[in-house]
Amino acid sequence: MKLYLIRHGDPDYENDTLTERGHQEAMALATYLQREGIDQIVSSPLGRARDTAQYTANAIGVEMSIEPWMAELSLPSTLDDRRSAWDTHGEHIRNARFLNAGYSLEHIPGVPAEETRSILESMRSESDRFLATLGYVRDDGVYRIEQPNRLRIAIFAHGGFGLFWLSLLLEIPPALVWSGFFFHTSSVTQILFDERSDSLATPRCLMMSALPHLYGESLEPGRAGIQANYS
Secondary structure (H helix, E strand, O other): OEEEEEEOOOEEHHHOEEOHHHHHHHHHHHHHHHHHOOOEEEEOOOHHHHHHHHHHHHHHOOOOEEOHHHOOOOOEOOOOOOOEHHHOOHHHHOOHHHHHHOOOHHHOOOOOHHHHHHHHHHHHHHHHHHHHHOOEEEEOOEEEEOOOOOOEEEEEEOHHHHHHHHHHHHOOOHHHHHHHOOOOOOOEEEEEEEEOOOOEEEEEEEEEEEOHHHHHOOOOOOOOOOOOOOO
16 A cells, blocks of 8 residues: 655645645646556545645546545644744754653643643544554554555645654654654655555655656646745
């Protein structure tokens, strides 16, 4: 099984849809995903994700399904800088106390530790439910293969959600994923459920925040969500 974790196209956040650039990204993405041979389409319930997914759904003739738990995370930072906790600056995260403690979120300024843990637990439960419907049941840090498949599933969601879920699938402390990775708009992150035996599969990241569809159309990467010295 291969998951294509996709951030929505360039957003019009005020109207929860896409900008003109976002529509261009989504059209180019649909052409790429059609060539990839996508079998299923899953989307967040939010408009900007659904509007991105619709282009691919139309291109391959598959109806998308909606997963409410894939909506963008609402996790405000306690610092007065108007950002989400999952967008905390890396200099707040990569300190010796946190790095030595692993999942000890109390050592990260601005991150509401208890609320974050609650969201993580809820996401873990929903992720387990979703993957079990596809035949893969979590067993510690790997997945027991109940019903193997070779499906290619496109999942249209959001930057914050995607980073959280990626951390769960790869068993990496989420704050290190927040501070070390970034999803461009319309980017594709590919996760293979690597089956080295008949009984267990391990999620492996084959590519991260990739933009092959934009390069093919000579479109520059979008900058929504990135800050400071990106050029």
